[in-house]
Each structure stands twice: as structure tokens, then as C-alpha cells.
Amino acid sequence: MSKQVERQPLPVCSLVGVNEAGCDEAGRGCLAGSVFAAAVILPDNYSNSLLNDSKQLTEKQRDFLRRHIEAEAVAWCVGVVTAGEIDKINILRASILAMHRALDGLSVRPGAIAVDGNCFTPYGSVPYNTYVKGDGRFANIAAASILAKTHRDEEMRRIHELYPQYGWDVNKGYPTKAHRAAIARYGITPYHRQTFRLLPPEQLTLF
Secondary structure, three states: OOOOOOOOOOOOOOOOOOOEEEEEEEOOOOOEOOEEEEEEEOOOOOOOOOOOOHHHOOHHHHHHHHHHHHHHOOEEEEEEEOHHHHHHHOHHHHHHHHHHHHHHOOOOOOOEEEEEOOOOOOEOOEOEEEEOOHHHOOHHHHHHHHHHHHHHHHHHHHHHOOOHHHOHHHHOOOOOHHHHHHHHHHOEOOOEOOOOOOOOHHHOOEO
């Protein structure tokens, strides 16, 4: 019988005392719903072996970690950019705007910013670094990915009650076969991103 090796906790991506905020987004590739981003400042000595990229965790694990992150973080905030805003400025700019809004809401001003991915725009004069797959490398970015994901999933479950035929409680707005089939049958809603390729143009109608 093989022995399971416990995963080492992710390091906090900051120098001691800098209050570096980790940032990540959720929902960038969806056909419906807002894009969410979180900014999280963790204590310098923070350690949790379960903490990881939100995509590598189960829903139960994400919900468990969300409670701990929100209780133990030095500061955290979630920023939102709606589908209508996404259609006006494009999804890349919207994702960065959501991060900026999350940073705006922090109760502690960050001394530096660590961003998942390779795109960001300056946030005032605060220094920043981008990290490809940073949500699986650094604890503060992983924490941000979990908050962004869980808060967005919560919102998609809420709006699912308004339009249950699209299955947003399950697909969370992503382009699944069932979601596209529902768009073809029922048309689109105010929560759909109309600048995205939802279906061929001749099949689209407004709900």
C-alpha cells in the first residue's frame, strides 16, 4: 500500500511586513454572469496545507477554506464587474478592473501586489508582479482564487433562481453543451455576455 505524502503549504508571496495582496479572478471564460476578483492579504506566518489553486479543490474544500481565509486574513475584498460592463470594455480589462475594485475595498493598504497570470495594469504607485499559475504557487494568490470562485458561484446560484432553465447552479455560466442548448432554445438573458460567441448569430434571440 502506497503512503500518501502530505503536500507542503504554499509560501506567502511577500517580504515580511510588506502586506502584499494576492489577486485572482473567476469567471473570465463564462458566457453569463459577472467576473469576480478577490484581493487577499494574509499574515506573514500564514500556513495551511489544504490551500491551493481553487480549480484543484472540491466545492466542499473551497467553502471550508473560504471561512478560514475570511476569518484569518489581515484584509480581504471581492470586486465585481457585470456582464454589461464586460460587453463595453472587454473581458481582459474587466478582469483587471475587478481586481482594482477588490484592492479599493481592502481595509489595509497593500505595500505590494501579486497577481495570477501575466496581465495587470498599475494600481496607483503600488509595486506589483504577475505570476503564471501563481494560484498554485503562492498562498495569498491561492486564497484570492478561492474567494473569487466561491463568491462568484454563490452569485450564479442566486441568479439561477431567476432563470433556472440555463442550469447556472451547475455550470456557473461556463460554455457547457447544456448551457449552449438552453441558449439555443430560450434565447439570452440580461446576464449573458452579448459580445461573447454564445451561438451563431442567426440562432440568438433576447429572452
